Amino acid sequence: MIKFGTDGWRGIIAKDFTFASLEKVTLGLAAYLQEKYRAGAVVVGYDCRFLSEHFAETVAEILLKSGFDVYLPEKFVPTPYVAFAINKLKAIGGVMLTASHNPPEYNGFKFIPDYAGPALPDITDRLEQLINAGAVPSLKEKGKKLTLNLESAYVDHLKKLTGLNYGQGTVVVDPMYGAGQGYLEKVLTDFGYTVSTIRNYRDPLFGGSMPEPKQKELKPLVEAIKNKKADLGLALDGDADRFGIVEGERLFTANEVLILTYHYLIESGRGGDVARTVPTTHLLDKMARANGFNVIETPVGFKYIGKALREGAVLGGEESGGLSIAGHVPEKDGILADLLAVKIREFFKKPLTEVLEDVYTRYGRSYTRRDDYRTTPEQKEEILKRLSSLKLTEIAGEKVLRESRVDGMKWELASGSFVLVRASGTEPVFRIYGEAESEEKLDLLLNEIKMVVLGTVL
Numbered sequence: 001m002i003k004f005g006t007d008g009w010r011g012i013i014a015k016d017f018t019f020a021s022l023e024k025v026t027l028g029l030a031a032y033l034q035e036k037y038r039a040g041a042v043v044v045g046y047d048c049r050f051l052s053e054h055f056a057e058t059v060a061e062i063l064l065k066s067g068f069d070v071y072l073p074e075k076f077v078p079t080p081y082v083a084f085a086i087n088k089l090k091a092i093g094g095v096m097l098t099a100s101h102n103p104p105e106y107n108g109f110k111f112i113p114d115y116a117g118p119a120l121p122d123i124t125d126r127l128e129q130l131i132n133a134g135a136v137p138s139l140k141e142k143g144k145k146l147t148l149n150l151e152s153a154y155v156d157h158l159k160k161l162t163g164l165n166y167g168q169g170t171v172v173v174d175p176m177y178g179a180g181q182g183y184l185e186k187v188l189t190d191f192g193y194t195v196s197t198i199r200n201y202r203d204p205l206f207g208g209s210m211p212e213p214k215q216k217e218l219k220p221l222v223e224a225i226k227n228k229k230a231d232l233g234l235a236l237d238g239d240a241d242r243f244g245i246v247e248g249e250r251l252f253t254a255n256e257v258l259i260l261t262y263h264y265l266i267e268s269g270r271g272g273d274v275a276r277t278v279p280t281t282h283l284l285d286k287m288a289r290a291n292g293f294n295v296i297e298t299p300v301g302f303k304y305i306g307k308a309l310r311e312g313a314v315l316g317g318e319e320s321g322g323l324s325i326a327g328h329v330p331e332k333d334g335i336l337a338d339l340l341a342v343k344i345r346e347f348f349k350k351p352l353t354e355v356l357e358d359v360y361t362r363y364g365r366s367y368t369r370r371d372d373y374r375t376t377p378e379q380k381e382e383i384l385k386r387l388s389s390l391k392l393t394e395i396a397g398e399k400v401l402r403e404s405r406v407d408g409m410k411w412e413l414a415s416g417s418f419v420l421v422r423a424s425g426t427e428p429v430f431r432i433y434g435e436a437e438s439e440e441k442l443d444l445l446l447n448e449i450k451m452v453v454l455g456t457v458l
């Protein structure tokens with residue numbers, strides 16, 4: 001049984017993710033594409049993982065035999081680049097072979113439709129149906145196999161979109177052995193920055209860790225920043241759709257990066273509506289309201305943010321590390337987010353830490369946190385049952401103003417704080433998220449919800 005999770009189908013290589021299961025998935029996709037289009041081109045990209053290029057060949061071969069033209073790159077590419085290529089080539093869609101930031105033993109299959117953002121559930125539901133029913137496409141005259149070669153176009157587009165200028169400074173780039181190698185280096189050296197790079201070769205084992213830009217995994221970047229006396233460190237996850245931005249030893253959370261980006265867009269005259277997922281910081285709401293803009297709240301998943309971006313939001317993002325802006329593809333792009341961080345420093349002429357302080361002074365300070373708790377399938381069932389009947393009027397002594405079930409269960413409190421519990425769609429964990437005006441308060445909120453919801457089960 002194939003299931004598309006929060007972001008595509010993923011599995012352990014050789015156990016679930018095999019050539020045979022990939023063929024089955026691709027046959028279903030080809031049948032889906034034949035249902036929707038008479039002809040067209042499909043972009044097939046792949047990351048640096050074990051066998052990724054061979055998996056991509058398998059996908060390409062089936063699509064070609066189903067009568068579609070296929071664009072295939074000569075080496076690994078970032079996920080946002082595939083989205084960019086779909087847009088540029090007016091392709092009918094794309095496939096990205098990647099397991100993003102998962103451990104090395106995983107690989108994955110992500111379908112990106114013609115609108116160049118993550119597939120929405122109506123599409124993945126139909127795909128699952130076709131795949132699990134063993135659908136096969138009709139054999140057609142073989143399509144054309146073409147080389148995907150839009151790196152320069154993508155780089156030029158990012159240069160224009162970010163509006164970077166010639167600047168000075170030292171930057172360390174850390175693609176974490178992933179598919180984003182070369183892009184940041186190219187843009188920044190072209191603009192006169194001194195760039196040094198670490199972990200910039202293919203290692204399907206990711207140096208024994210995970211290609212995820214988190215504090216623990218970014219120790220080598222922090223070390224390199226110190227050694228090079230660099231102003232900034234810029235990291236990417238395994239397929240470069242997520243970012244890691246570091247000044248000194250400080251890694252900015254995705255919430256902070258979203259706040260900084262929104263502030264920059266507003267102050268540079270590019271303000272507008274903002275889209276965020278339910279657990280993402282409400283400071284964005286305060287900023288939007290203060291400037292006469294709207295907030296679009298969505299369930300977790302960049303597919304929903306992508307939709308809001310297509311409908312006119314100027315910024316869309318999520319606390320898990322996704323960001324894109326108007327004028328770009330509605331897919332999260334870590335390379336774009338990293339370059340925007342450089343632009344923000346350039347624009348405000350100060351370090352990001354100081355820009356963030358200015359934002360807090362203007363709109364109010366807030367602290368966010370997410371705690372993850374591993375559960376067994378039985379525990380998950382029990383917690384979900386408990387959540388469905390839970391009614392809280394007060395949390396940590398504060399009145400609940402609003403309760404919402406857009407995704408999981410969210411309680412918004414009188415002071416503007418919130419707590420949210422939901423089951424992850426990508427890992428066997430429950431996530432408890434919160435935001436409050438002080439760290440002490442945040443602690444109280446998260447602990448109380450942990451006790452009430454997970455307490456006796458875990």
Ligand SMILES: O=P(O)(O)OC[C@H]1O[C@H](O)[C@H](O)[C@@H](O)[C@@H]1O
Binds near residue numbers: 423426431
């Ligand atoms: O909290 P989860 O359901 O595990 O999802 C966490 C994240 O997973 C993937 O990376 C998706 O692309 C994101 O859109 C999502 O936010």
